[in-house]
Amino acid sequence: MVKPGRVLAAGFAVVLPLALAACSGGDQPSPSAAPGGDCPADPVSVVVSVDQWGGIVSELGGQCATVSTVVASSAVDPHDFEPAPKDAALFEDAQLIVVNGGHYDEWASKLAAGSAPDAPVIDAVALSGAAAHTDEGNPHVWYNPAVVTAVADAVTAELGRLAPDATDYFAERHAEFGDSLAPYHQIVGSLRATxxxxxxxxxxxxxxxxxxxxxxxxxxxxxxxxxxxxxxxxxxxxxxxxxxxxxxxxxxxxxxxxxxxxxxxxxxxxxxxxxxxxxxxxxxxxxxxxxxxxxxxxxxxxxxxxxxxxxx
Structure with a gap:
């Protein structure tokens, strides 16, 4: 699989560890910025390949990120998605790119390599350390709680690097996201026990x-x-x-x-x-x-x- 730009993979130095308790596409990319108060810096332009990660990135970025999710509905399988010229244009303006990886959304990695070679790329499968880079692997890593945490940590750290004046803002968004995930981690732990x-x-x-x-x-x-x-x-x-x-x-x-x-x-x-x-x-x-x-x-x-x- 193409590794565009500076891919943030399993060796990513997590600077804000997440403290936590106990296949689809649309006609238009989905731009969003989650609530979170006024931004003390210019918003970071982020492109996310699929909606499994788009909402998470929007929560973490708040008003300090403009998030465009390319495949943002259940109408098209990401495996089969064929990006249009307007999708390539989105990548040209991206300061940060988030992909799932693992042969799930290779079109996004290719667009990043061709249209935004200098933008950092966060690859969820690479962060997982799994063998899903091969055809035999399971790329559905958003169903892995540890990978959700790793992606959130990586996104927050990279947003802070790209907009240093908003580092404290991103830290607050990160903490709020951790709080919102508490019921998720609680039920995962309960199921594991029972x-x-x-x-x-x-x-x-x-x-x-x-x-x-x-x-x-x-x-x-x-x-x-x-x-x-x-x-x-x-x-x-x-x-x-x-x-x-x-x-x-x-x-x-x-x-x-x-x-x-x-x-x-x-x-x-x-x-x-x-x-x-x-x-x-x-x-x-x-x-x-x-x-x-x-x-x-x-x-x-x-x-x-x-x-x-x-x-x-």
Whole structure:
């Protein structure tokens, strides 16, 4: 994958550690600046590739950042997104670029390299230290609580470097974001304590990072998993193995990505419902009408706790 500009990866020196308790696209990029009081400096121009990170960056930047999220709705899969000339123009003016990485949004890394070679790039997958740079890796790292923290720390530190007069402002925004994430970390910790060791199967790998964070055991048939990760149809034998797993109630819950189309996931869901296996709906991108990343995640985790019959 192209590494444009100065990519801030796993070795990033975190200067403001986050203190915390206990696939999609639109017709127009989404510019935003979250509330946060008057800015003591000129706002930093930030381009974010996908909305999973766009809201977080907006919260951290407040009035001291103008944030444009390129893929800002659930209409287009970021894997397949084809940027228009206006998207390239956004990158030309960017002082900071935030991408997901891991072959999820390579178009953004290429635009950054071509249109803003001097702008620092924060790459979430690189920060995770995961193997998602390869085709075999899982790029859905916004479902990893540790990566959310790392990205927030990196964004705040870089914003402060780009606008030193607003360093204290960014520190306040960072602290407020940490406070807003407290319920998220609380429910993650509660699930880890009460649901660790319970089992799941999933129609896609999108939620796997969070499932691991709360201690769930993945029993999705390996052949099906491999097919899904390559966006291909499973073999009849792999699909049959999945259906038999559900029919035998071999897992405690089915994780279902509602943004996935096709008869195969629908067949799997029907099998789970017929066998009495609880189904938890998740999404790859932020659902329309959701107020923040935090509420999106807490709502899904609360549904998971309910499905598993544990406290959330």
């Amino acid at each position: 649901a660790g060791g319970k089992t799941y199967a999933a129609t896609e790998s999108v939620f796997d990072e969070m499932a691991a964070a709360v201690g769930l055991v993945n029993r999705t048939p390996p052949g099906y998993q491999a097919a899904a990760s390559h966006e291909s149809d499973p073999s009849p034998a792999d699909l049959d193995a999945f259906l038999r797993l559900l029919g035998d109630r071999g897992v405690d819950v089915l994780i279902y990505n509602v943004q996935t189309e096709g008869s195969v996931p629908q067949q799997i869901r029907a099998a789970a419902e017929q066998a009495g296996v609880p189904v938890v709906d998740v999404t790859e991108s932020v659902p329309p009408g959701t107020t923040s990343f935090e509420t999106w995640q807490v709502d899904q985790l609360s549904a998971l706790a309910e499905a598993l019959g544990v406290g959330g």
